[in-house]
Amino acid sequence: MDPEVLIDYFPRYAEAFLLTVRLGFTGIFIAFVLGIVSAFFMHFKVPVLSQFFGGYIEVFRNTPLLVQLFFIYFGLPKIGIATSAEVCGAIGLGLLGGSYMAEGFRSGLDAVSVSQTESALALGMTGGQIFFNVIFPEAFTLSVPAIVANVIFLLKETSIFSAISLMDLMFTAKDLIGLYYNTTEALFLLVVFYIVMLIPVSVAGNLIERKVRYKMFGA
Amino acid sequence: MDEILNINNLTKAYDDINVLDHVNLTVKKGEVVVIVGPSGCGKSTLLRCINSFEPIREGKVILDGETINPCKGKLNEVRERIGMVFQNYELFPHKTVLQNMILAPVKVKKIKKKEAEKEALALLDRVGLSGKKNSYPRQLSGGQKQRVAIVRALMMNPEILLLDEITAALDPEMVREVLDVVINLAKEGRTMVIVTHEMAFARAVADRMVFIDGGRIVEEGTPDDFFENPKTERLRKFLDSFSYQ
Ligand SMILES: Nc1ncnc2c1ncn2[C@@H]1O[C@H](COP(=O)(O)OP(=O)(O)OP(=O)(O)O)[C@@H](O)[C@H]1O
Ligand SMILES: [Mg+2]
Numbered sequence: 251m252d253p254e255v256l257i258d259y260f261p262r263y264a265e266a267f268l269l270t271v272r273l274g275f276t277g278i279f280i281a282f283v284l285g286i287v288s289a290f291f292m293h294f295k296v297p298v299l300s301q302f303f304g305g306y307i308e309v310f311r312n313t314p315l316l317v318q319l320f321f322i323y324f325g326l327p328k329i330g331i332a333t334s335a336e337v338c339g340a341i342g343l344g345l346l347g348g349s350y351m352a353e354g355f356r357s358g359l360d361a362v363s364v365s366q367t368e369s370a371l372a373l374g375m376t377g378g379q380i381f382f383n384v385i386f387p388e389a390f391t392l393s394v395p396a397i398v399a400n401v402i403f404l405l406k407e408t409s410i411f412s413a414i415s416l417m418d419l420m421f422t423a424k425d426l427i428g429l430y431y432n433t434t435e436a437l438f439l440l441v442v443f444y445i446v447m448l449i450p451v452s453v454a455g456n457l458i459e460r461k462v463r464y465k466m467f468g469a
Numbered sequence: 470m471d472e473i474l475n476i477n478n479l480t481k482a483y484d485d486i487n488v489l490d491h492v493n494l495t496v497k498k499g500e501v502v503v504i505v506g507p508s509g510c511g512k513s514t515l516l517r518c519i520n521s522f523e524p525i526r527e528g529k530v531i532l533d534g535e536t537i538n539p540c541k542g543k544l545n546e547v548r549e550r551i552g553m554v555f556q557n558y559e560l561f562p563h564k565t566v567l568q569n570m571i572l573a574p575v576k577v578k579k580i581k582k583k584e585a586e587k588e589a590l591a592l593l594d595r596v597g598l599s600g601k602k603n604s605y606p607r608q609l610s611g612g613q614k615q616r617v618a619i620v621r622a623l624m625m626n627p628e629i630l631l632l633d634e635i636t637a638a639l640d641p642e643m644v645r646e647v648l649d650v651v652i653n654l655a656k657e658g659r660t661m662v663i664v665t666h667e668m669a670f671a672r673a674v675a676d677r678m679v680f681i682d683g684g685r686i687v688e689e690g691t692p693d694d695f696f697e698n699p700k701t702e703r704l705r706k707f708l709d710s711f712s713y714q
Contacts, residue, residue, distance in 0.1 A: 365557065369553075369559035372522075372553035373577065373621070373622070373625055374546065374548045374550075374577045375545065383561075465564075466562045467607065
């Protein structure tokens with residue numbers, strides 16, 4: 251491995267890293283919101299909305315991100331919606347992630363027993379007070395392991411962004427290899443940057459998991 | 470004594486089968502009514518009808534002059550006035566003892582957190598649990614959890630307290646500590662409707678005993694009459710099932 255090549259390539263990777271992180275976390279944020287909303291409607295079996303989000307979850311869980319991105323990236327302009335590749339990437343990741351997050355949150359909601367709601371009702375609490383103070387925190391605690399796993403999964407899925415010509419880490423590596431044939435250096439940096447992105451997330455995930463679960467389950 | 474609760478001709482059906490059949494029961498302020506009866510006779514259902522967890526087919530439940538089932542007003546405001554403690558405690562597992570106790574007073578009654586905490590600590594002290602105020606439910610024994618559940622209900626200052634087999638899930642050595650709390654509440658003049666299988670406790674705590682069988686009130690009376698001179702064969706048989714002579 252040639253250190254000079256590494257130094258040479260570094261700025262391009264750093265730029266791609268920032269793009270990947272930005273789109274990755276934007277997508278994950280969308281996934282979070284979408285996941286919570288769908289899980290809410292599914293769990294409480296809200297008519298129409300639960301069917302709508304149920305359909306959404308099935309479609310996006312059962313198709314590859316690559317296909318979803320193509321649909322968004324090439325499909326939207328066809329129906330007259332012009333967007334950038336970046337927006338498409340974040341939305342695509344958000345939609346895929348939302349379907350996974352929804353399942354995670356929903357299994358948490360379903361695991362909170364009805365009698366918890368009843369005991370809160372018996373104290374005179376309203377539906378909203380119960381959802382935000384009792385059901386959601388309990389469900390969230392139960393869902394945390396699934397959610398952390400989803401976040402890491404989604405960050406890794408960003409490697410598909412290169413397919414819609416986003417200059418993410420994967421794109422940069424392929425591009426540099428194609429141009430200069432320094433395969434070892436290019437792949438080495440690719441791995442390093444993915445690890446730099448994912449290890450802190452993984453560590454933070456473990457900490458959050460332990461902190462949140464401590465209340466209900468102990469160390 | 471004033472009448473606080475009036476159950477009038479209440480009929481409750483599941484799948485068209487009456488599990489409560491024209492039940493009439495009144496409870497006076499400060500009175501402790503203990504309900505006993507065989508498993509499946511409708512005791513829990515009756516308590517659940519009182520705070521409108523169950524819709525009823527016929528009749529009504531009246532709390533202090535106001536019909537609360539069927540309920541025309543806001544259910545949460547009615548339930549605020551009725552305390553209920555369940556067999557399985559149902560503490561909130563993600564909240565400490567203190568947080569469990571102040572949640573409803575702060576959110577529902579809009580009491581200041583500091584004040585609610587002060588009140589909670591006083592109550593915890595009375596049931597011997599002030600040392601556990603920062604514990605999570607998982608760190609408590611069954612008996613401790615149930616005592617917390619009782620004082621959590623008391624935090625709302627309910628006009629009437631409903632207790633449904635609150636010792637049924639406990640190990641025998643923990644039953645006493647929970648029932649002692651209830652006995653003290655009775656001495657303070659709390660109005661309570663209690664469902665239990667603990668006959669000695671029932672006799673000690675009750676002002677009036679009620680025997681339900683097959684969804685009907687079969688017999689009621691003072692504890693002494695009820696246990697010494699049961700009038701019906703069904704009650705006699707039921708009481709006999711608790712002795713080993
Ligand atoms: N949700 C329900 N759907 C249908 N039937 C029910 C339901 N809940 C209770 N029942 C029936 O209603 C009857 C009364 O039940 P309930 O739970 O009130 O009895 P219980 O006296 O409290 O019994 P236990 O002493 O075992 O607690 C029973 O026959 C039961 O099977
Ligand atoms: Mg019962």
